[in-house]
Amino acid sequence: MRIREGHLDEFRAAIGEAVEFVREHGPQLMVEVFIDADAMLAHSFQLYADDESVLKHWELSDPYIREVMEHCSVERFEVFGRPGEQVLAGLRTPDGESFATTITPRLTGFTRMASSR
Numbered sequence: 001m002r003i004r005e006g007h008l009d010e011f012r013a014a015i016g017e018a019v020e021f022v023r024e025h026g027p028q029l030m031v032e033v034f035i036d037a038d039a040m041l042a043h044s045f046q047l048y049a050d051d052e053s054v055l056k057h058w059e060l061s062d063p064y065i066r067e068v069m070e071h072c073s074v075e076r077f078e079v080f081g082r083p084g085e086q087v088l089a090g091l092r093t094p095d096g097e098s099f100a101t102t103i104t105p106r107l108t109g110f111t112r113m114a115s116s117r
Contacts, residue, residue, distance in 0.1 A: 001073065018064035026056075031046050077101040
């Protein structure tokens with residue numbers, strides 16, 4: 001995400017609120033946000049179990065996503081896996097244009113998640 005000039009503090013606050021909401025209510029297995037304040041860039045990494053989880057996240061988080069988007073623009077999406085048609089459709093702007101998106105199908109691997117105690 002490209003953070004708008006003069007919106008760094010507002011972006012930090014909005015993304016913080018969004019992540020806290022998702023921590024409590026979202027279906028993601030993992031969310032991590034990294035920021036390069038000098039370059040005014042932020043990177044959000046999210047891990048989902050399936051397409052239904054992505055769609056549920058969009059449904060639940062829409063007000064938070066809209067608030068974040070007041071302070072940035074999406075430069076590109078990098079999707080790893082094989083998203084379904086509904087998820088692909090959701091990667092379009094409200095005008096129907098596609099965000100710059102790369103999709104890389106999964107070959108093999110595994111995930112280990114640390115247990116919460």
